[in-house]
Amino acid sequence: MEAGHLPRVIAGKRRITRELETGRIQSAPAANPERAAFLEGFPKRYLRAHSEAEIASHTALEAKARDPKTPRGAAVDVRKVDAAWQLTPAAPDRPGLLYGLASAISSHGANIEVVLIGAEAHKAIDMFYVTADGKKLTPEKDEALAEALREAAG
Numbered sequence: 001m002e003a004g005h006l007p008r009v010i011a012g013k014r015r016i017t018r019e020l021e022t023g024r025i026q027s028a029p030a031a032n033p034e035r036a037a038f039l040e041g042f043p044k045r046y047l048r049a050h051s052e053a054e055i056a057s058h059t060a061l062e063a064k065a066r067d068p069k070t071p072r073g074a075a076v077d078v079r080k081v082d083a084a085w086q087l088t089p090a091a092p093d094r095p096g097l098l099y100g101l102a103s104a105i106s107s108h109g110a111n112i113e114v115v116l117i118g119a120e121a122h123k124a125i126d127m128f129y130v131t132a133d134g135k136k137l138t139p140e141k142d143e144a145l146a147e148a149l150r151e152a153a154g
Helices: 005-022 031-040 044-050 052-066 097-107 141-154
Strands: 075-081 084-092 112-115 123-125 129-130
Touching: 031 052, 044 052, 044 084, 052 075, 075 141, 084 097, 084 141, 097 112, 097 129, 097 141
Parallel strands: none
Antiparallel strands: 075 084, 084 123, 084 129, 112 129
């Protein structure tokens, strides 16, 4: 290894880590104002961790949560994925929100297999992958659980 290589590597790692921890999206391209407003304040790592389709889905879900016609100001997207259901609630972030969502899932007899937590810029968009007894939820159970999540998030 050449002299001076290690300090450059360490400096580069520190710069990347600082960006991941503190770098915030100040402004996004204005081609889609709703998307730009949604992304403002999120960490730059959000753009690296999510596909364009996921960002579009999260933008639409958050807009639905803000719609005055949406009960309790919370929207929930329910999708079948592989051997589980993906439940994505969107709501204003607040203390106890994650606890309420996890409790709602548990009280409906569902198991959280994986959870991805995202709370930035006073917005919470979490993704829960859930099953019941190791299987997908029934259509009746998924709608009841989605309603429970809207109630817990609102």
